[in-house]
Amino acid sequence: MASLGLIVGLTRREIRNRFNGTLSGGLWALLQPLLQLAIYSFVFVRIFNARVPEGSSIAYVPYLAVALWPWTAFSEAVVRASIVIQENAALIGKVAMPRQALVWASVGSSFIVHLAGFAAVVVVLWLLGQGVDPRGILPALLLYVPLFALAAGFAFLCAAMQVFVRDLAPLVTQLMPLLMFTAPIFYGSRQWPSNVQFLLHLNPYTTYAESFRALLLGMGAVDAGNVLVALAAAALVLFAGLWTFRRLDPHFEDFL
Amino acid sequence: MSDVLVRLQGLGKAYPKVHRGSDRIRALMRLLVRGVDKDRIEVLRDVSLEIRRGESLGLIGANGAGKSTLLKLISGVLTPTAGTVALNGEVGALLELGAGFHPDYSGRDNIALAAALHGITGAKLREFLPKIIEFADIGNYIDEPIKHYSSGMIVRLGFAVIATLKPDLLITDEVLAVGDESFQKKCIAWMQDYLDGGGTLILVSHSMYHVQKLCKQACWLRGGRIEMLGDVFDVTQAYLAWHERKSASDVAEPDRMHAGEFGVLSVALNGDDKKQVVLMNRGETLDVAMRLHSRDGRPPGVAVGIVRADGTAVYGVSAEMDGFHPMAIDPHEYECTLRFAELQLLPGSYVVRVHAMDTEGARIFDTLECGITVRGSSREFGFVQLPHRWLGGAEATS
Incomplete structure (x- = not known):
């Protein structure tokens, strides 16, 4: 694929963009999540006195961290990518290029940056003896694949429609916290009232949060059924996103 | 090769009309459902x-x-x-x-x-x-x-x-x-x-x-x-x-002083008196034949000018300057022909203007214009080729 080189080039540029002008450069990618981790442990543990609800031996910070970092990658990828076509209007209007590459590169760079943060956090938690199971790291990374597909699907959908309806990106930005708080990230699934717990699984991220905790912290087992549904959902969303994007792609220039 | x-x-391009936000949503829906959007402004047609x-x-x-x-x-x-x-x-x-x-x-x-x-x-x-x-x-x-x-x-x-x-x-x-x-x-x-x-x-x-x-x-x-x-x-x-x-038509045409004492009845370029643009090749002869009208029978003066299509003057001369008088064919009608032999106008479009003047050649009474187009290809600049020669070098051999 000729555009693979282009995607790599654009991704590199996107990542460099984030750290351009900073003294420490790429070091920020590792430093920032660790700082964030320190702040969370202060705010949630010292101030809110948060405890892991299921009563296991896991501390709250690793409990939060393994679910929050993948979420950050997902939500940032969708939010950033939803404006990527609009942002690159100048490029699209003057250079013939596969526009899909822009979306892939945007989603990819968000995932690369936050995957690096995730790895740093997991390794630090493991070194600190916070109950991280190193055998879970590889499957956890594999779980990023459907998460990436899901994010890419939403990103293609939003990026294409944003060209036509500019209200979409602000709406997506508003919807993300809603999704975050309706997924078991800051709490556990069992804390929802039992009669509406099934609603939790309408949130596409729920399965991911539960599975990351199961894999890395040994909290419960990975529900194979849920994972299969999540895989199917990711494939479906990616397909729908690509279909919409391809359908609207020839008309971008008219509406940008 | x-x-x-x-x-x-049959290439065509039309841009969508999007004035309000609702137009954009409508366009999006049409594109998603049917794959076409019809409300458009054409900018390119059938190329x-x-x-x-x-x-x-x-x-x-x-x-x-x-x-x-x-x-x-x-x-x-x-x-x-x-x-x-x-x-x-x-x-x-x-x-x-x-x-x-x-x-x-x-x-x-x-x-x-x-x-x-x-x-x-x-x-x-x-x-x-x-x-x-x-x-x-x-x-x-x-x-x-x-x-x-x-x-x-x-x-x-x-x-x-x-x-x-x-x-x-x-x-x-x-x-x-x-x-x-x-x-x-x-x-x-x-x-x-x-x-x-x-x-x-x-x-x-x-x-x-x-x-x-x-x-x-x-x-x-x-x-x-x-x-x-x-x-x-x-x-x-x-x-x-x-x-x-x-750009010439953007400039207001000068007032025709058509008092009726003298007038241009017709002009024929190289025998063509239809009001069409006459084509000629560079270096050919141009005959400007004109018929003039005089109300009171005094011989009219006449001037002929060549201008570029935008109005820039190339050359102008009057019969009076050359001491020439049109010939009377009846008491009120005169005619004559001005010949430009081997006209060295560069390729392009020009206008020939014929002015009917009073006998003294002091005042213009009427003007008639005819277009000519000089065909050919040349990369020289300007309107007209001036006789010239290069000295002190060598001829290019190609």
Whole structure:
């Protein structure tokens, strides 16, 4: 694929963009999540006195961290990518290029940056003896694949429609916290009232949060059924996103 | 070497009418459901042309005629609303200054990305990079961010990328105008070399000089349609003449002092007295035959002038200056003929003006105009060839 080189080039540029002008450069990618981790442990543990609800031996910070970092990658990828076509209007209007590459590169760079943060956090938690199971790291990374597909699907959908309806990106930005708080990230699934717990699984991220905790912290087992549904959902969303994007792609220039 | 590189068939482009936000949603829904959107403004209509490998086409036309839209359609930036674009090779397009360049990155980084946009990465890029930098010739600026560049340096960089990649078809949109003299020369030399080497070029320019120098064929777009397509000299002349007529008609016509004492009854150019533009070849003889009217029987004076289609005077003379009088064919009608033997007007469009004057040649009473078009191709400048000779050198041998 000729555009693979282009995607790599654009991704590199996107990542460099984030750290351009900073003294420490790429070091920020590792430093920032660790700082964030320190702040969370202060705010949630010292101030809110948060405890892991299921009563296991896991501390709250690793409990939060393994679910929050993948979420950050997902939500940032969708939010950033939803404006990527609009942002690159100048490029699209003057250079013939596969526009899909822009979306892939945007989603990819968000995932690369936050995957690096995730790895740093997991390794630090493991070194600190916070109950991280190193055998879970590889499957956890594999779980990023459907998460990436899901994010890419939403990103293609939003990026294409944003060209036509500019209200979409602000709406997506508003919807993300809603999704975050309706997924078991800051709490556990069992804390929802039992009669509406099934609603939790309408949130596409729920399965991911539960599975990351199961894999890395040994909290419960990975529900194979849920994972299969999540895989199917990711494939479906990616397909729908690509279909919409391809359908609207020839008309971008008219509406940008 | 005569295979068709670009074939445009019935090409049309229309932009959507989007005035309000609700229009955008409606357009989105129509596109998603049916894949078409019908509420549109046409900017290009039914353009069909073929460009063979090794040909060079100049695209000319007034602002807003659809030139850039056509280029964007060919390069694939825009999707046609009607018709098809069939391409049979790699296209390199320089549509706008610094398109695809990021202001915060160095020239080197931007070259890498521009090359990636053309599908050049990895080892191939490492091979191309020094050549591009050498062609751009902007010295140490290559490692400075582009935002510190002058517009000329950005053109150099953009052109250097294209020049090194050597696409099958090169499309440029009025880019040459920005570089300095020496870079322009370098670009033109490169383009000529590229054309000699079998390259194919589509050039948009308002400089007829560049178009005539680089292109063998030209296409004049007017109001989104092809007005004329053919040999570069024919098309550029027709286009310039149209411009001149347009700007001349913008200027208010001088008042005709038609008091009725003297008048021009008819003018025939080379025997043609229909009110049409007379075609002639350069160096041919032009006979201006005129019939004049005199109300009170006094012999009328007459003056003949040749002007460019825009009104610029080329030459004017009156019968009185030469001590000549028209011949009376009846008490109120006079006639005479003015002959320009071997008229050395350069190719282009001109107007012959015949003025009826009073006997003393002091006042103009009536004017009649006829158009002439001098055919042929020439790269000389001005209106008329002056007799000249080069001395102290050698004849070019070709």
